[in-house]
Amino acid sequence: MSFHINHHFGVLAFAAVINILVANMAWQRRGSTLACRYFSLMMVAATFYTAVAAMEAGSTAVSDKIFWSTLEYVGTGGVIVFFLLFSEAFVYEQSQFNPRHLLRLSIWPLLNIILVATNSWHHWIWVDITPGLPPNYVAIYEHGVGYFWILACLYLYGLRSIQLLAQSTFRGSPLRRRQSLFLLLGALFPYLGSALYSLNLAPAGLNLAPMSFMGTGILSFWALFRMGAFDAIPVAREMLIEHLQDGVMVVDLQHHIVDINPQGRSLTGLKSSCMGRSLHSVLADLPDLLRNYDRGIEIPFDLWLGTKKSYYVTVQISPLQDGQGRNHGRLLVFHDITQRYQAEVELRQANNRLQSQLQEIEFLQTKLETQARQDQLTGLFNRHYLNEILPQALEQAGIEHYPIAFVMLDIDHFKRVNDTFGHRTGDLVIQTFSRILFQQISAGDVPCRLGGEEFLVILPGMTLDAGFQWAEIIRQSFEAAAVSWRNSEVKTTVSGGVAIFPDHGTQDDELLHAVDLALYDAKKGGRNQVICFNHLVHQ
Numbered sequence: 219m220s221f222h223i224n225h226h227f228g229v230l231a232f233a234a235v236i237n238i239l240v241a242n243m244a245w246q247r248r249g250s251t252l253a254c255r256y257f258s259l260m261m262v263a264a265t266f267y268t269a270v271a272a273m274e275a276g277s278t279a280v281s282d283k284i285f286w287s288t289l290e291y292v293g294t295g296g297v298i299v300f301f302l303l304f305s306e307a308f309v310y311e312q313s314q315f316n317p318r319h320l321l322r323l324s325i326w327p328l329l330n331i332i333l334v335a336t337n338s339w340h341h342w343i344w345v346d347i348t349p350g351l352p353p354n355y356v357a358i359y360e361h362g363v364g365y366f367w368i369l370a371c372l373y374l375y376g377l378r379s380i381q382l383l384a385q386s387t388f389r390g391s392p393l394r395r396r397q398s399l400f401l402l403l404g405a406l407f408p409y410l411g412s413a414l415y416s417l418n419l420a421p422a423g424l425n426l427a428p429m430s431f432m433g434t435g436i437l438s439f440w441a442l443f444r445m446g447a448f449d450a451i452p453v454a455r456e457m458l459i460e461h462l463q464d465g466v467m468v469v470d471l472q473h474h475i476v477d478i479n480p481q482g483r484s485l486t487g488l489k490s491s492c493m494g495r496s497l498h499s500v501l502a503d504l505p506d507l508l509r510n511y512d513r514g515i516e517i518p519f520d521l522w523l524g525t526k527k528s529y530y531v532t533v534q535i536s537p538l539q540d541g542q543g544r545n546h547g548r549l550l551v552f553h554d555i556t557q558r559y560q561a562e563v564e565l566r567q568a569n570n571r572l573q574s575q576l577q578e579i580e581f582l583q584t585k586l587e588t589q590a591r592q593d594q595l596t597g598l599f600n601r602h603y604l605n606e607i608l609p610q611a612l613e614q615a616g617i618e619h620y621p622i623a624f625v626m627l628d629i630d631h632f633k634r635v636n637d638t639f640g641h642r643t644g645d646l647v648i649q650t651f652s653r654i655l656f657q658q659i660s661a662g663d664v665p666c667r668l669g670g671e672e673f674l675v676i677l678p679g680m681t682l683d684a685g686f687q688w689a690e691i692i693r694q695s696f697e698a699a700a701v702s703w704r705n706s707e708v709k710t711t712v713s714g715g716v717a718i719f720p721d722h723g724t725q726d727d728e729l730l731h732a733v734d735l736a737l738y739d740a741k742k743g744g745r746n747q748v749i750c751f752n753h754l755v756h757q
Contacts, residue, residue: 226275227272230268231272237265245262252314253304253308257300259296260300263300266292266293267294270286271286271290271293273286274286283347288337291330292331295330295331298379299324301375306382309398327371333367343362343364345362347360376408376409380405386398387399404434405434408434462481465531465551466479466482467479467552468538471547474496475495475496475497476494477493478490481552485529488500488501504523510533518534518649520532521533529556530559530560531553531554532552534550534653535550536548536549536551537549565586595645595649595652596652598665601666607664607676608676612729616724620678620679621679622677623681624675624677624685624716624717625688626673626715626734627675627692627713628714628741629710629711629712630741631711635710643703643708646708647710651696652665652673654692655673659675682718690748693747693748697711713737713741714740715734715737715748715750716736716750717729717750717751735751
């Protein structure tokens with residue numbers, strides 16, 4: 219093979235080095251998101267394309283140039299397929315690989331590669347090739363109808379990808395829009411270079427598309443590592459927020475909706491097209507909600523929602539602040555209490571009907587006592603349910619040999635809060651603490667209100683250290699929380715004790731005694747702390 223190193227080869231080789239560096243760094247982080255993996259493969263394909271383009275630029279024989287030019291179409295096919303997959307995964311925040319979709323997108327590029335490889339039979343791609351002259355040996359390709367067919371394929375794939383990224387620049391948070399903008403600008407470089415080459419505007423007939431990937435690599439590098447494009451894709455959001463039973467809506471400082479989960483859309487009757495629109499515009503038929511929103515009320519309030527189907531919900535509006543206390547918008551949480559509300563209405567109707575029948579009233583009260591497992595103020599389980607479920611939980615843990623962490627928490631100086639601010643404010647403090655518990659518990663956990671300001675949380679499968687760390691998160695969150703009262707804030711702390719099954723006991727009374735002793739040590743030691751039960755101290 220006759221080869222001559224020239225300026226064109228040098229520029230393309232440099233672009234290939236830039237691309238392989240970006241591909242390597244992205245590949246090392248491929249486990250973070252599906253979009254990151256697709257981006258890695260796209261940059262590998264771009265590196266291959268640029269590298270073979272460099273070999274074509276350095277080759278002097280026409281046969282060698284045809285060989286390398288054929289391989290260029292393999293690279294471009296990979297680039298457009300993985301670019302489109304990357305754009306879809308990035309914009310739609312996909313997390314599941316779809317092999318059928320990959321196969322469907324690959325059919326057309328594979329047929330194009332076969333068409334290029336068989337050009338010697340039909341000459342649909344290159345009708346004629348004029349050998350290049352020294353010093354750069356740039357060959358002149360006379361293209362046939364097949365070339366423009368392939369070009370249409372490339373542009374269709376590319377335009378769809380660019381359309382997705384362009385839409386993303388107008389939706390989501392400001393950071394998300396900036397990330398999309400950088401990725402979009404990087405994606406435009408190859409298509410600009412290809413357009414200049416196809417319109418014969420490139421200097422000396424040089425194909426600028428491979429070189430332009432250097433610009434793509436640099437801008438993508440900036441979006442990937444300097445702006446954290448893939449770190450900002452909320453993987454955890456899809457696993458948590460998307461599947462929450464509560465509706466969640468995020469509003470920016472300009473009162474525009476920047477995010478809403480499926481349950482939020484279901485409860486409010488909104489569609490995904492509401493993203494980026496004004497909250498006051500899309501929820502104009504909910505004046506009570508907007509009134510509380512404009513007043514900055516953070517106390518939960520009840521509201522009827524929905525159009526085709528009505529929902530009775532509790533709405534909580536909270537500010538979104540960073541670690542420096544800067545405001546970035548507000549979070550609206552919609553908790554569906556329709557069934558509870560309907561149950562309460564039906565219960566009142568039943569009581570009205572049965573007031574004249576003492577025997578039936580007594581029967582109804584007995585039935586309610588057996589069904590009342592939740593504390594009305596907080597929504598947590600009550601002591602009755604604890605006594606019912608605890609022996610079963612210990613028996614199951616003993617059979618399957620897994621630990622259970624017991625965390626007992628007591629709000630510090632709660633009587634002082636009631637005496638100073640009133641019982642209503644005391645109730646709000648308890649509700650605030652309960653919401654913090656709800657935010658931290660997982661499926662299978664059993665949060666209970668034992669009475670007054672004392673709470674117990676059963677954490678199956680959690681070790682003593684993990685239970686201590688969990689309790690510390692609760693303590694710190696509550697210490698930072700506050701309840702608004704007459705233009706002031708009411709704040710207090712919580713003390714906690716932690717015990718573990720089976721190390722600290724195998725019976726319910728033993729474990730409750732152990733965790734109660736640990737809580738006593740925490741309060742005796744100055745409050746606002748969590749202490750684990752110690753055998754040596756309480757022998």
